[in-house]
Amino acid sequence: MDLENQKRVLEFANQYGAENVVVLLGAAEGEASGLAAETVTNGDPTYAGPLTGVQLGLTVYHVCEPEVKAEFDPDIYEDQVGMMEMVLDVDDIVKEMSAIREQYCKYLG
Amino acid sequence: MNSVIKGTGYALVHTPDMVLHNGTTQTTEMIVNPDSEYLKELPSHIRSYEQAVAYYPNQAYIGNITPDELAKIPMPWNEQECPLTSRYGKFGQIMPQEEFILLMQACDVFDLVELDSEFVAANRDKLAANEIIDDSIMARIKEGVSAEKVKDLVENEHAEGLYHLGKLVGAVKRAHDIDVNLSAHVMHENIVSKASNVVGILHAIKNAGIAKEDVEYVIDCSEEACGDMNQRGGGNFAKSVAEIAGLVNASGADIRGFCAAPAHTMIEAASLVTAGAYKTVVVTAGGCTAKLGMNGKDHVKKGLPILEDMLGAFAIVLGENDGVNPEINLNLLGRHTVGTSSGPQDVTTALVFKPLEKGELKVTDIDKYAGELHNSDILKPAGGGDPALQFFKVVAATAVKRGELEKADIPSFPVKHGMVGWAPTQGHIPSGVPFVGFAREDILSGKIKNAMIVGKGSLFLGRMTNLFDGVSFVIQANTGATEEKGVSEEEVKALIAKSLKEFAAGLLAE
Numbered sequence: 178m179d180l181e182n183q184k185r186v187l188e189f190a191n192q193y194g195a196e197n198v199v200v201l202l203g204a205a206e207g208e209a210s211g212l213a214a215e216t217v218t219n220g221d222p223t224y225a226g227p228l229t230g231v232q233l234g235l236t237v238y239h240v241c242e243p244e245v246k247a248e249f250d251p252d253i254y255e256d257q258v259g260m261m262e263m264v265l266d267v268d269d270i271v272k273e274m275s276a277i278r279e280q281y282c283k284y285l286g
Numbered sequence: 287m288n289s290v291i292k293g294t295g296y297a298l299v300h301t302p303d304m305v306l307h308n309g310t311t312q313t314t315e316m317i318v319n320p321d322s323e324y325l326k327e328l329p330s331h332i333r334s335y336e337q338a339v340a341y342y343p344n345q346a347y348i349g350n351i352t353p354d355e356l357a358k359i360p361m362p363w364n365e366q367e368c369p370l371t372s373r374y375g376k377f378g379q380i381m382p383q384e385e386f387i388l389l390m391q392a393c394d395v396f397d398l399v400e401l402d403s404e405f406v407a408a409n410r411d412k413l414a415a416n417e418i419i420d421d422s423i424m425a426r427i428k429e430g431v432s433a434e435k436v437k438d439l440v441e442n443e444h445a446e447g448l449y450h451l452g453k454l455v456g457a458v459k460r461a462h463d464i465d466v467n468l469s470a471h472v473m474h475e476n477i478v479s480k481a482s483n484v485v486g487i488l489h490a491i492k493n494a495g496i497a498k499e500d501v502e503y504v505i506d507c508s509e510e511a512c513g514d515m516n517q518r519g520g521g522n523f524a525k526s527v528a529e530i531a532g533l534v535n536a537s538g539a540d541i542r543g544f545c546a547a548p549a550h551t552m553i554e555a556a557s558l559v560t561a562g563a564y565k566t567v568v569v570t571a572g573g574c575t576a577k578l579g580m581n582g583k584d585h586v587k588k589g590l591p592i593l594e595d596m597l598g599a600f601a602i603v604l605g606e607n608d609g610v611n612p613e614i615n616l617n618l619l620g621r622h623t624v625g626t627s628s629g630p631q632d633v634t635t636a637l638v639f640k641p642l643e644k645g646e647l648k649v650t651d652i653d654k655y656a657g658e659l660h661n662s663d664i665l666k667p668a669g670g671g672d673p674a675l676q677f678f679k680v681v682a683a684t685a686v687k688r689g690e691l692e693k694a695d696i697p698s699f700p701v702k703h704g705m706v707g708w709a710p711t712q713g714h715i716p717s718g719v720p721f722v723g724f725a726r727e728d729i730l731s732g733k734i735k736n737a738m739i740v741g742k743g744s745l746f747l748g749r750m751t752n753l754f755d756g757v758s759f760v761i762q763a764n765t766g767a768t769e770e771k772g773v774s775e776e777e778v779k780a781l782i783a784k785s786l787k788e789f790a791a792g793l794l795a796e
Contacts, residue, residue, distance in 0.1 A: 205671050225315070259687070260630060263683040263693065264630075
């Protein structure tokens with residue numbers, strides 16, 4: 178994850194409390210989504226950015242996951258995300274994201 | 287009258303030592319984590335020059351294997367034995383580091399590059415034997431200085447070291463004591479960009495079959511900025527490259543726009559030729575040291591070689607319509623405007639479908655689309671996916687939304703109308719332009735009738751705007767219309783004579 182984005186995520190978590198922050202990803206495939214999710218939960222796996230060794234455990238989803246899709250007005254979702262949903266390997270993204278959430282998220286009921 | 291593409295040049299430079307010393311992933315790691323396992327492991331993952339040459343995507347870049355042929359090679363390409371081992375191809379060459387370091391010195395006109403005299407003596411003949419290097423460039427090579435002098439410059443004078451196979455062989459000095467824009471680091475980056483640019487431009491001119499004197503204007507679209515503390519990006523790479531390349535009749539200027547810059551520049555160059563401002567314009571770009579080894583951590587972690595060890599350069603010669611070469615159709619331009627969102631659908635509509643609408647064309651009327659031609663062999667192991675495939679799928683999915691394609695056509699669209707990517711991850715280099723050379727050949731041979739080149743850029747990186755950016759243009763077979771019908775001098779004289787006769791006849795009648 179971009180170093181500047183890591184810094185912003187860390188600032189938001191400090192400002193609003195980690196339990197009140199949800200990170201929504203839009204990455205184009207599973208592995209990249211998993212890496213970003215790992216960064217905001219278990220810390221930067223590349224040991225380069227401000228989240229190195231910082232286990233925020235934030236709640237994190239990809240916009241194509243069914244839990245997130247259910248939160249949207251279907252028409253708006255179709256308009257904004259529908260096209261990318263056709264293109265992305267959603268199953269792979271769900272698999273990667275679920276694995277990271279199960280392992281590292283601290284604020285899921 | 288549309289301008290035509292007269293020829294192209296594509297060059298790579300193998301720079302393994304610059305991966306270690308100048309790639310930002312590595313230089314950042316040296317600051318934040320100097321004892322890291324990554325830095326210890328890295329040297330054992332560096333490719334030899336021979337390995338970098340015998341790598342399918344690099345051979346595609348210089349034209350020795352076509353995109354269609356590359357698509358048939360199973361991935362990962364870095365695991366395949368590649369029988370293509372020539373450093374030269376029909377579009378350009380893969381230059382080895384030792385020749386390039388000498389060329390850097392030749393391109394420096396402020397005595398900033400000092401090379402070890404033994405290194406110069408050992409490699410001068412190699413550079414002289416390079417098929418595009420002539421006596422004018424060789425005459426710029428200096429004898430060099432002692433190894434002690436080079437060491438002193440690096441250790442005590444803030445110079446940036448030049449290394450070959452782990453050995454210090456030269457230094458780039460700072461050009462000012464306190465101006466950060468003229469620091470040794472910046473001068474190194476800029477001289478690398480300039481020197482690699484020279485390689486691309488010399489190949490393009492040779493391939494276009496024109497004389498150096500024919501070039502009237504050069505536009506550089508690299509990603510670096512040259513200037514001093516009073517104008518950080520003042521320029522002008524283009525003219526400095528033209529000087530070394532011997533383009534005595536050329537002027538030039540720089541255009542920037544991140545990864546979209548080459549596509550922007552092609553449109554502007556085509557406009558200059560079409561308008562008649564200049565007869566021959568060269569669009570050109572050099573390589574970028576900062577991006578070397580950008581995804582190195584993932585490559586090392588997965589036991590792969592460092593695949594980002596190449597600088598990329600290209601140059602494209604545009605000229606007046608000769609009735610033969612493929613044309614750039616300025617009536618079919620796509621552009622991402624300020625009012626367009628950064629959503630993939632809106633971006634694709636602006637860049638691909640708006641120009642198609644203008645020409646009353648369907649998505650399938652364009653034989654090949656080219657955009658995001660990153661080599662996915664580099665990006666997949668780093669979680670970056672396959673941007674080329676993604677781009678073609680997005681074009682197809684947008685066409686589905688518009689009712690131009692069936693959903694079932696999405697998987698086959700990238701094969702029929704797209705291509706696999708082969709360009710090194712050098713930012714501006716992959717953005718559509720690597721296909722221009724192949725497009726020119728395929729249109730000339732009749733294999734395809736047209737191609738759309740799409741350049742996209744992420745402007746947020748400069749922290750001036752969050753807007754996305756991109757432009758596109760269409761290359762098509764020559765329409766044969768070399769000159770719009772005008773009125774010749776004889777015709778004007780005849781018309782005047784006729785009017786005068788009629789006037790005289792009128793007077794007589796009165």
